[in-house]
Amino acid sequence: MKSWFSKFSRQQAEMDRALRAKPSLPKPDPALHDSIMRAVRAAQTEPAYAERLEHRGWMIAAGVTACAALALAFVVWRNPPTPAPLLAQTELSQAPGAALDLSAQMPAMIMAPLSNELSRVDSDIHRTTEVLLASFP
Amino acid sequence: MPDYQSLSDEELARQSQDGSLVAFEELVARYERRIYAFVFQSCRSDVDARELTQDTFVRAFQALRQFDGRHAFAPWLFTIARRKCVDAFRARRVAIEADGSDEPDTNDPAALLERREESENLWMMARRTLPEGHYQALWLYYVEEMTVAQVAAALGKTQTHAKVMLLRARRALGKAMAEPAAQQASPLPKTESFVL
Numbered sequence: 001m002k003s004w005f006s007k008f009s010r011q012q013a014e015m016d017r018a019l020r021a022k023p024s025l026p027k028p029d030p031a032l033h034d035s036i037m038r039a040v041r042a043a044q045t046e047p048a049y050a051e052r053l054e055h056r057g058w059m060i061a062a063g064v065t066a067c068a069a070l071a072l073a074f075v076v077w078r079n080p081p082t083p084a085p086l087l088a089q090t091e092l093s094q095a096p097g098a099a100l101d102l103s104a105q106m107p108a109m110i111m112a113p114l115s116n117e118l119s120r121v122d123s124d125i126h127r128t129t130e131v132l133l134a135s136f137p
Numbered sequence: 138m139p140d141y142q143s144l145s146d147e148e149l150a151r152q153s154q155d156g157s158l159v160a161f162e163e164l165v166a167r168y169e170r171r172i173y174a175f176v177f178q179s180c181r182s183d184v185d186a187r188e189l190t191q192d193t194f195v196r197a198f199q200a201l202r203q204f205d206g207r208h209a210f211a212p213w214l215f216t217i218a219r220r221k222c223v224d225a226f227r228a229r230r231v232a233i234e235a236d237g238s239d240e241p242d243t244n245d246p247a248a249l250l251e252r253r254e255e256s257e258n259l260w261m262m263a264r265r266t267l268p269e270g271h272y273q274a275l276w277l278y279y280v281e282e283m284t285v286a287q288v289a290a291a292l293g294k295t296q297t298h299a300k301v302m303l304l305r306a307r308r309a310l311g312k313a314m315a316e317p318a319a320q321q322a323s324p325l326p327k328t329e330s331f332v333l
Contacts, residue, residue, distance in 0.1 A: 015307045019279045023260040028173040032187055036165050036194045043195045044158065127301075134300035 008133070146210035154201050161201075164210070165194055171281065172218050178264060178276060179222040180229075189225055193218040212283060212291040219273060219291060226269075259314075263306070266313040271306035278303055 141149065141163040152160035172193055177186040196217050204213055263272055270292065277288045289299035 011311055012304075012307060015311050018259055019275065019307070019310075021259075022280055023258070025170065025174040025280075026177050026183075026186075028170060028187060028190065029183070032173065032190060033165060033169055035187070036169060036191045037162055039191050039195045040161065040165070040198045041158070043199055130301050130304060131297055134297070134304035 147206050147208075150201065150204055150210050151206050153198070154204065154206075161198060164214075168211075168214060169194070172214065174280075175215065175218055175273075175276060176222055178272065179269065180225060185225065189218070189221045193221050196221065208290070209287055211281065212277075212287040215277060215281070215283075215291040216293065222269075259310070262313055263310050267306050267309055271302050271309070274299060274302040275306045275310075 139152075141160055144152070144160070144163070146164065146167065149160045149164050153164065169190060173186055173190045176189040176193070177183070180186055180189065193214070197214055200217070204210070263275060267275070274288055274292060277283045277291055278285070283291065285296055285299050285303070288303075289296045292299060292302075294302070
């Protein structure tokens with residue numbers, strides 16, 4: 001464990017040192033500065049237009065949301081939730097069979113969620129390890 | 138006439154908020170090359186990078202009122218640049234899906250030669266092998282020399298997430314360096330995982 005950790009720490013330090021050697025930055029066209037400032041000045045003259053557009057966008061979004069909420073309320077009002085139907089006689093007679101089937105399927109039903117849980121725990125451990133290693137100075 | 142060159146980024150941003158275009162121009166002068174280099178890593182095209190750089194500064198100018206002077210200016214500006222890259226990437230993906238003709242020729246001798254040269258450069262290898270978000274985290278941390286907190290702010294992540302991204306990026310890069318042959322077989326940068 002100790003050797004693994006020292007190897008990890010050495011590798012990280014080497015990589016850190018290598019990455020600190022900066023790449024040569026690409027040089028932009030000297031005309032870029034003027035081009036940016038021209039665009040900024042153009043934007044400066046029409047801030048009100050941009051604000052108006054933004055405001056209009058919010059108004060449309062609010063309107064759409066209100067319409068959706070009204071439509072949902074209307075649907076719920078027209079179709080109130082129906083109570084669950086009473087268990088029919090025939091279904092009662094099938095209950096013992098269903099219980100037997102259920103018992104046959106029991107291991108798979110129990111094991112499936114458990115194996116999911118195990119993989120989640122495994123993934124959690126992996127992430128926790130990463131967080132701990134990432135916090136390593 | 139104030140000496141703008143001696144002012145901090147945050148002070149220049151505050152003066153820009155008050156309407157000083159000269160202060161904003163000083164910010165442009167300080168950051169245009171850095172922003173250009175950052176966005177160039179995403180689009181790999183001079184024309185696109187220039188356009189994205191210009192869009193970034195125009196957006197920053199329009200959104201200056203939202204800048205909080207108590208925080209550093211650089212992460213705020215790089216956040217805008219990153220969002221511009223994401224927008225451009227999405228637009229390009231839609232165009233490629235519609236066109237379907239942008240597949241690179243992996244047997245092109247020039248491309249093969251380029252890949253061989255790239256494998257000699259750590260940063261080019263990082264560009265080729267790492268997902269966009271991890272590459273940007275590395276770039277901001279090592280090239281822009283931001284703190285983890287600033288990287289996290291620029292990427293819109295928590296500090297822990299940013300630390301994990303940096304760790305994953307370094308480990309993936311170390312692994313890629315150990316397997317140069319495997320890298321040769323990977324012709325495309327992993328731009329599909331732009332948004333984490």
